[in-house]
Amino acid sequence: MSASYPAPGARFVRLAEKDRPAIRLSIDGQTVSALQGDSLLVALLNHRRSLRASEFGDGERAGFCLMGACQDCWVWTEAGTRLRACSTVAIEGMAVRSRPPAQHWPVTPDLKIVQGRSR
Amino acid sequence: MSGPRIVVVGSGPAGVRAAEALVAAGITPIVIDEGRRSGGQIYRRQPEGFKRDYATLYGSEAAKAQAVHRDFDALLERIDYRPDTLAWNVTAGVLHLVQPADGSTSEVPFDALIICAGATDRLMPVQGWNLAGCYSLGASQIALKAQACAIGSRVIFMGSGPLLYLVASQYVKAGATVEAVLDTSPAIPPLAALRGLLSRPRLLWIGLQLQAMLKRAGVKLRKGVTPQRIEGSPTLGVSGVVVRDAQGREQRFSGDAVGLGWHLRAESQLADLARCEFDFEPLSRQWLPRIDEDGRSSTPGVYLAGDGARILGADGAEAAGRLAALAALQDLQHAAGAAMYGKEQPALRQTLATMDRFRQGLARAFPWPHQQAAALPDQAVVCRCEAVTAGELRHCVRELGSQEVNRAKAFSRVGMGRCQGRYCGHAAAEVIAACAHVPVESVGRIRSQAPVKPLMMNAKEVQA
Numbered sequence: 001m002s003a004s005y006p007a008p009g010a011r012f013v014r015l016a017e018k019d020r021p022a023i024r025l026s027i028d029g030q031t032v033s034a035l036q037g038d039s040l041l042v043a044l045l046n047h048r049r050s051l052r053a054s055e056f057g058d059g060e061r062a063g064f065c066l067m068g069a070c071q072d073c074w075v076w077t078e079a080g081t082r083l084r085a086c087s088t089v090a091i092e093g094m095a096v097r098s099r100p101p102a103q104h105w106p107v108t109p110d111l112k113i114v115q116g117r118s119r
Numbered sequence: 120m121s122g123p124r125i126v127v128v129g130s131g132p133a134g135v136r137a138a139e140a141l142v143a144a145g146i147t148p149i150v151i152d153e154g155r156r157s158g159g160q161i162y163r164r165q166p167e168g169f170k171r172d173y174a175t176l177y178g179s180e181a182a183k184a185q186a187v188h189r190d191f192d193a194l195l196e197r198i199d200y201r202p203d204t205l206a207w208n209v210t211a212g213v214l215h216l217v218q219p220a221d222g223s224t225s226e227v228p229f230d231a232l233i234i235c236a237g238a239t240d241r242l243m244p245v246q247g248w249n250l251a252g253c254y255s256l257g258a259s260q261i262a263l264k265a266q267a268c269a270i271g272s273r274v275i276f277m278g279s280g281p282l283l284y285l286v287a288s289q290y291v292k293a294g295a296t297v298e299a300v301l302d303t304s305p306a307i308p309p310l311a312a313l314r315g316l317l318s319r320p321r322l323l324w325i326g327l328q329l330q331a332m333l334k335r336a337g338v339k340l341r342k343g344v345t346p347q348r349i350e351g352s353p354t355l356g357v358s359g360v361v362v363r364d365a366q367g368r369e370q371r372f373s374g375d376a377v378g379l380g381w382h383l384r385a386e387s388q389l390a391d392l393a394r395c396e397f398d399f400e401p402l403s404r405q406w407l408p409r410i411d412e413d414g415r416s417s418t419p420g421v422y423l424a425g426d427g428a429r430i431l432g433a434d435g436a437e438a439a440g441r442l443a444a445l446a447a448l449q450d451l452q453h454a455a456g457a458a459m460y461g462k463e464q465p466a467l468r469q470t471l472a473t474m475d476r477f478r479q480g481l482a483r484a485f486p487w488p489h490q491q492a493a494a495l496p497d498q499a500v501v502c503r504c505e506a507v508t509a510g511e512l513r514h515c516v517r518e519l520g521s522q523e524v525n526r527a528k529a530f531s532r533v534g535m536g537r538c539q540g541r542y543c544g545h546a547a548a549e550v551i552a553a554c555a556h557v558p559v560e561s562v563g564r565i566r567s568q569a570p571v572k573p574l575m576m577n578a579k580e581v582q583a
Contacts, residue, residue, distance in 0.1 A: 006272050011252060011356070011376070015293045017169050017267035037166040042266045049356055050251040056506035059353025062251035064503065064542070066258035067160055068153065069239045069386075071537035071573060072503065082575065084219075086261075089155075089166070 011062055012045040026095040034090050041066065041073050041085035044096070051075055051085055052098045076100045122146055123451045125444075126214055126227055128206045128389060129235035131159020132183075132433045133425025133440030135191045137233045140444040142197045144456040149199040149227060151206050151216060157191045159237055160257060161433045163265055164188065176264055178289065179325050183433065208569035209393040212420070215569070222575050231420050231447035234390055235440055238383035238426035241405075242542045243491050243549075245277070246499035247349030248379060249506065251356030255542075256380030260286045269295035271376025275360045277301040277346060279485040280382035281322075284329040287378075291336045298374040299339040301362050303381070303491070306342040308484035315480020318473050339372070341365075346491065348499075349377055381487055384545060386427045391567035393421045399560040403430075403482045404489055405545060406564040412468050414443030415450070422447050435474035442467040489559065492549030501550060502543040504536020509550055516554040524548050524563050537573055540565040 006013045020035040027044060034043035041063050044051055050060035051073050063073035066086045073085040076097045083096065123146065127137045130152040141148040156164045162184040165171065173181040194200075201216070208215040214232060217224045240255035247253070254262070254270050256278060262268045269290060275298050276287045287300045308316075316323045333340055343365030350371075351357040359373045390408040391397070396417040397406045407429065409417050414424045424443035425436035445463060448456020495501070497510030511531050521527040524534070524547060533547045534540030540547070544565045552559040 011271060012262065013269040013272050013295065015263070015267050015269055015295055016171060017165075020168055037168045037266075039266060042262070042268055046268075054249070054506060058249050058500065058506040060251045060356060061249075062356065063254070064258060065239060065255050065538075066261040067239065068572070069538060069541050070255075070503070074537075087155075 007046060009048065010046045011049045012042060014046065023090065023092040025090055025093065028096075028098055038090045039086055040075065040083060040088040040090045040094070040096065043090035044075070044085060048098075050098075123230040123448075123453060124228060125149075125231045125233065125447060126151065126229040127233045127235060127444075128214070129159060129237055129425065129427070130154065130157035130191060130200075130202075131161060131235060131237050131425060131436060132187050133235035133237075133427075133436035133443075134159070134233075135187050135194075136437045136440035137235060137424060137444035138194055138198055139190055140441045140459065141448070141456075142194050144445075144448055144453060144459060146448070146453070146456070147198060149201065151204050151214070152200065152202045153205050155202055157200075157202070158184070158188055160261070161436075162187050163261065165265055165267075169267065171267070178292075180433065183437075187437070205570075205572060206389060207571055207574060209389055209421075217570075217574055219575070229420070230451060231422065232393070233414075233422045233424060233440070233443050233447060234393075234427060235423075235425040235436070235443075236386040236389055236427035238385050238430060239541055240282075240380040241382050241384040241487065241545060242379065243278075243381055243488055244495060244499055244501050244509070244543065244546050245346040245349055245379065245491075246496055247351060247357075248377075249500045249503045250349055250351040250353070252351065252375055253349055253357055253377045253379060256280075256282045256286050256378045259378035260289065263289055263293055263295075267293075269293070269376075270378060271357070271374065272296060273298045273374040274376045274378060275299050275301065275372050275374040276378045277303075277344075277360060277362070278378075278380040278382075279304045279488070280380065281326060281481065281485070282380060282382065283485075284326060284333065287338065288329040288332050291333060291338065297333070297336075297338045299341065299360075299372040300333060301344045301346070301360065301372070302340070302342045302485075303344055303346065303488045304342060304485045306365065312480050312483035315476050315478075316484060318476040318480065322477065341370070344370075345494075382481070382485060383426060383430050384541075385430065386541075387423075388539075388567035388571040390416060390421070390423055390427070392569055392571070393418050395421060395423070397564065401560075402479060404487050404549075404559055412471070413446035413464065414439055415446055420447075420450075429475065429478065431471065431474040431478050435471060435478070438467050438470040438474070442471070487545075489549045492546050493553030495546075495550060501547055502533045502536055504538050504543075505532050507531050507533045507543075512547060512550050513554045516551055522551065522555045522557055522562065524551060524565055527551055528565060534565045539568065539571070
């Protein structure tokens, strides 16, 4: 079998089931393509190397358990609703953010610190 | 609806066989499934629109996976199946549910509750395991089974247990590049381990075949390794793994992803919330809910089956699920169920005894590397959720006198994060025990708290 490589900048590598219909979604305002049946996590990690930044300053995170147990893969909708990317199905037109929209909560001193870290 | 109200949590092999037994006895059980489709994690189904066949997805276990799916599908008209539903709490005789998609909640009173909650990966922290690109072994398998993806372009698998070799071989077969398989267990298992493993020769044979296949494929196999660190950068993630080999030499393997895991741990939170007693099992060094031979917990009306009670694997789960359901019917003095129980109980118990001998063999052949906790550098993260380090935990032991894990949790927040101690709890207890020079059982276990998984603040109560 020929070797498979990730798309440039991607973390995951698609090995099979590549002939599914394409869908489009938006990540941090950028339109990208994914495949019907992708989880949100898979859709994102076929374009990026991570999903979000750790709130505790130790770097980027890309999920861990993929079975809804660890909660490492949280991303946010444009409205600020939290989604668990591993157990959310990606659908056409979905728009997600890798960090919560700042205006969603009043900016508290600790939120300022967190935002400073991840920029 | 007449007849006893019986609720099954989970639709993996244990939940499916429990539901099937209940239906056969004329009961209409409620089956709660956190997943979108039945099968659990082991026989997880790929989404609609995917085309790989059973042999590709489940290998040597294809026929069993197909049977579990088919038999559950045949029950759908005769059960109250609730997929995409989380059982988040248990109070006296009532199970509390939420549908995470819309936040609606409900309460289900029960006469018997059969918890088949399954297991998650058992993790020992390695310095750098919080880097992006480090996943559990189970996650590595789900990426492939459910989504036809590899977790990276050059994958390193590290840990121990049957899943290590199974996932690595599934990756090779699917065309992924596996750089190395690094096993912390010794190359030659102790004799007692072999005796246990020989109780299920078919599985032992499959295990040996997997290792031979990996060797033929040119994957670097190393046994008896001691993990040193996972290397990489906070922005780009994993770039490699450093271990000491069996001879004590440092070896580095390059890769952009790591699949990490040491066998499994029971998802026992609901049992804990139902006030079931737990016992410490010295062999696997984990606390497990107390059950009798049929799956009765110490709480009347609460039954436990499958990997959420004992890590017996999928075949054991099928037998345990059926037996627990029949035991529940027997205890409820349900005539048809009691007759089935009388007829089937001896054979089911015997099956489970064989599975348990094999489980003990596995635990001896692929031991939980508890000594790694003591050797973990102070700067290594133990709690991935909140980046609590081994040093912070040791500070709680040395300066604050916490020799009990819940106390250390209160001081350090280890186990208080969003995974609620699932992935750090066992290791945190080992770090505390090693630092305090006390046996790990005296450190205790992290008490489960409701909700068993985070809920949205907008979750709302719906009156039925």
